[in-house]
Amino acid sequence: MLRLISLAAFCSMASMRVCDPMLVALSLEYQITTGDASAVIAAFAVAYGVLQLVYGPLGDRVGKVRVIIGATAACAVFSAMTALAPSFSLLVVARAAMGAAAAGIIPLSMAWIGDEVAYEQRQETLARLMVATVTGMMAGQWFGGFATETLGWRAALGVLAVLFFTAATLLLRHARASGALRPVVVPGAPAFSLANYLAGTLALLRIPRVRWVLTVVAIEGALAFGTLAFVPARMVDGFGLSASAAGGVMVLYGVGGLIYSMFARRWLAALGERGLAVLGASFIAIGLLSLAWAPAVGWAMLGCFLAGIGFYMLHNTLQVQATQMAPEARGTAVTLFACLLFLGQSTGVLLVAFSVDRGWLPPVFTAAAVGIFVLGLLISRRVQARGAVAGA
Template sequence: MTTFTPADERQHLTLLGLAGFASMASMRICDPMLVVLGQEFQVSTGEASGVVSVFAVVYGLMQLFYGPLGERFGKLRVVSLAVTACALFSAITALSVNLPMLLVMRGFMGAAAAGIIPLSMAWVGDQVPYERRQETLAKLMSATVIGMMSGLWFGGFAADTLGWRSAFVLLAVMFALAAALLWRGRQKSPVAASTQAPTLIASFRLTGQLLAMSRVRWVLTVTAAEGALVFGAMAFMPTHLHQQFGLSVVAAGSVMMLYGVGGLLYSQMARRWLAWLGERGLVRTGAGLVASGLLVLAWGSGVWLGMLACLMTGLGFYMLHNTLQVQATQMAPAARGSAVTLFACSLFFGQSTGVLLMAQSVDMGWLSLAFTAAALGVSVLGWVVYRLVGRH
């Protein structure tokens, strides 16, 4: 493992944060567009949600490859290549002339973006001691949360005013900037892959060995459930705010930014939250906030309740999710790159499943019931994770 000075560590964290910002913006930018995309391509909102689910499916599938690639060629090198590919695919996505082309290009974007945040987390796991890791991951999370907020807002704004294609043009510019800075940063402080790095075949074999470990399996299982319940619901929050709360597309995206504000409230005070509540307390509080937020969103009325619901859900999710992130970085320290990318694979396969299930409910007008079911599921999930974290 390459040894970094504190200055090198800060520089690389900043660059990885910029890349994570753009990656998360690209992931969430279509959420507030679903109604507009459905109208433009003359399909239902549920059918238009394929632009969200295809991104998640491919994102998750590619983790099976990025883990071994990161172990073999170096995590920062692979991240730099992935960001460069994102810039190219984002530009092409803006040229989509029909829904099938848009779906294909969103798949390519998911394939490229998959190599950014999970390998960045794995790099933090390699470089940062465990006692500083939750705080450091929370700082990296701040950049991704702001990216999510920006994607949600600009996706709605672009769809309402400039046209949805302009959102992907801006994404292409952001990715290009992040790629240029990453390559420049790597040239100033080159990081070579370890001479002991395993071959790709050995890395894929290692994935099977990881799945044989009980601790890895439980982390991946609860993470998949988290992705299905929370991310599946999140994809349709702007649609619900538009249809049930009477907000415009851009206003719905703006209210959804409070989900990210909740994440920032957690990430900026991660050390204090941990000191006040402990890991298990974070899990219990986080699950309670998410469940409450989803119930308020499902059955509340009025913009203020919608805003409160988004804030509660965001704060609670990041309390729960950051705890699982830390568990992921430590569940197999000898193969952290593969382990963390498996974690991301599980999360986004769960998300794609949740989006597909939610898509059925939105077309049948059952979205409030689906949010209620997700709230109950998160409550059960919180209880399970609370017990499992206590064992380790």
């Protein structure tokens, strides 16, 4: 089951990043600016973030595996719709629907692991899922660029539709055979109530520690993820690379994430969470500055690699805080964390989109570098050795 869930997670992350190298091609086909074309990324991110608040309770009520299968099948349908979209407006709507469906795959996969895997093996299992998601991100960025240049951007989304359909079919077959589709019955559990859910969410937001972590991750999403979407455009316009080459450079970002996952335990032991936050923010800042001002493409590629390592250093530190900021309501807290991350990303995409059409990407990348470095320092000062947040 884990391998099939990992396949669905791979497809989900690939779909999130597949449009990054397409922005220039979309702007040319639909006669719009590159900034306007970024709406396909922002729409996906907004829907992905908001729907996090829905899938948690839904998975608890009807079963996580059922929701994962349904979300994967919906992604197949909406990916096919994006590949066939006759207008840019319909393309954006289809991408938003795809983001809404994809939001139910990775978070519920993590929750399923929490339910089914013993604590002693859970970290290793989550690391295997992380490899699938990071590999999906790399594959989406590379194949999006390759397909745009050789087959047409619609082909990339069509291939994703086939992969999603395959994953959903295999998951459904395996779940039926293993009995994983049995109704979830929790003795004594109260029926879901929207009023109770909203009341619980508001109660969480009254906790200073929760508000601080959510604010920080939203800023991180805007500064790190918001700029990431425009790295391929920077490689094309600033260094003259083709769409496929720009997508290939973005693979280095994912390679950085994989390297972090391999050495995370050693680096955490050597640096602690505070050190990881500062070093991670520093790497992201160096990466953004290299992408903004490097005189040669080789330095920009190195910057992309460093930004990948740095992001996972910084973000995983925040993820630990998210799991501990409200232990009595961990599921809701983590979904809020994911929601704010992607809402921050969509905000960042919209802000950077305003600058890309005016040739302001280097100054904006510079401002983001400064902002992420300051954010890393603030996180380092608030994170305590035991993994809590000071001042809670």
